[in-house]
Amino acid sequence: MATDADLAARRSPYADWTIAKRAALHEEAAARKAAEIEARRALGDAYLQQHAVQIDVPSERAVATADLVEETRSAREEALALAEGRAAKIDNGALEFPVLAHQFAVDGPAIAFGTSPLVLAAVTRYLGMLPILFNMFYTRAHQTELRPNTAHRFHLDPEDTRSFKVFVHLTDVDADCGPLHVLPAEHSALVLDAVDYRGVTMLDDSTVADLVGWDSVVQVIGPPGTVAFADTTRCLHFGGRPRAEGKPVRDMLVYQYLLPTSILLNGDDVRHFFPQLPATGDDTWDAVTGRRYT
Numbered sequence: 597m598a599t600d601a602d603l604a605a606r607r608s609p610y611a612d613w614t615i616a617k618r619a620a621l622h623e624e625a626a627a628r629k630a631a632e633i634e635a636r637r638a639l640g641d642a643y644l645q646q647h648a649v650q651i652d653v654p655s656e657r658a659v660a661t662a663d664l665v666e667e668t669r670s671a672r673e674e675a676l677a678l679a680e681g682r683a684a685k686i687d688n689g690a691l692e693f694p695v696l697a698h699q700f701a702v703d704g705p706a707i708a709f710g711t712s713p714l715v716l717a718a719v720t721r722y723l724g725m726l727p728i729l730f731n732m733f734y735t736r737a738h739q740t741e742l743r744p745n746t747a748h749r750f751h752l753d754p755e756d757t758r759s760f761k762v763f764v765h766l767t768d769v770d771a772d773c774g775p776l777h778v779l780p781a782e783h784s785a786l787v788l789d790a791v792d793y794r795g796v797t798m799l800d801d802s803t804v805a806d807l808v809g810w811d812s813v814v815q816v817i818g819p820p821g822t823v824a825f826a827d828t829t830r831c832l833h834f835g836g837r838p839r840a841e842g843k844p845v846r847d848m849l850v851y852q853y854l855l856p857t858s859i860l861l862n863g864d865d866v867r868h869f870f871p872q873l874p875a876t877g878d879d880t881w882d883a884v885t886g887r888r889y890t
Contacts, residue, residue, distance in 0.1 A: 610754045610859070611795040615788055622757040625857035632856045632889040636725035639883055643720055647713035651825060653722045658781035658827035659814055660718075665821030667714060668764050668849075670705035672820055675734050675766060675849045684736065690746035691836045695734035697869040706732070707873070710762070710851040711884055718825060719760045719853050727760060727853035728886045730860065731869045734766070737774045737836035737846040748837050749798040750779065752788070753828040756858040763824040766847040769817050772840035776816040776848075781830040783808040788832070799832065856890050 626633060653660045678699055684692035700706045709715065710729055719727050742748050769775050787807050816824040826833065839846065854860060875887040882888040
């Protein structure tokens, strides 16, 4: 189990980063990777000409939800089958991770969903270019008590000024099952400015409620196949809090998409989460899987 010291060590490289510093680092990376970004913009434009955007994620909100029960059925079945009887080896304090990206079949339905036009068109339109599918994983909200220094409280992910995650319910989730909560970007910006947000500061519910009203928060509830689309580097969010007695454990399949400017792409092999994904020579596929333009 992750300790508070473990979590502090993970955050230490960016513990004092202001929102302005995040933006400056993004611009520096964008200048270094101008050619890669230009190529991704062109690929994104071509992709959107071929594929209609079915799920719109407004830039000012940076969060949307969709009922994709049928569209995600096979992906969910694959994830649940992989997790059955498997003990999680990774625990970040708030969640445990029984299945990781490299364990999904390259030709399986879970990876197929994450690289499908239904998802990629929405992410591409929001980010303004073809993204990198950086990671995917199965999460389980296993905690029986609230962990105050974890993702159980409002926070921003640190990877960039823009990124994207897609959260697929694998179980039925209601208000007592520790659902994902997301504060739309337009409201998050007001809170971030008011509190002079730095690093991965954890904010109390009361702070958000006092500044922008609790009615502004999107609570993602629904049956298996409910899907949330969100920019977790712009939107304050939390999830996975302890469920009420008698409620089922909340399980999710999560996809993470990045831009070349992300701090997670500082020269490392961006495919290390997906060693099973081959280069094919197809520009679009190789860009999405991080084999080109990173």
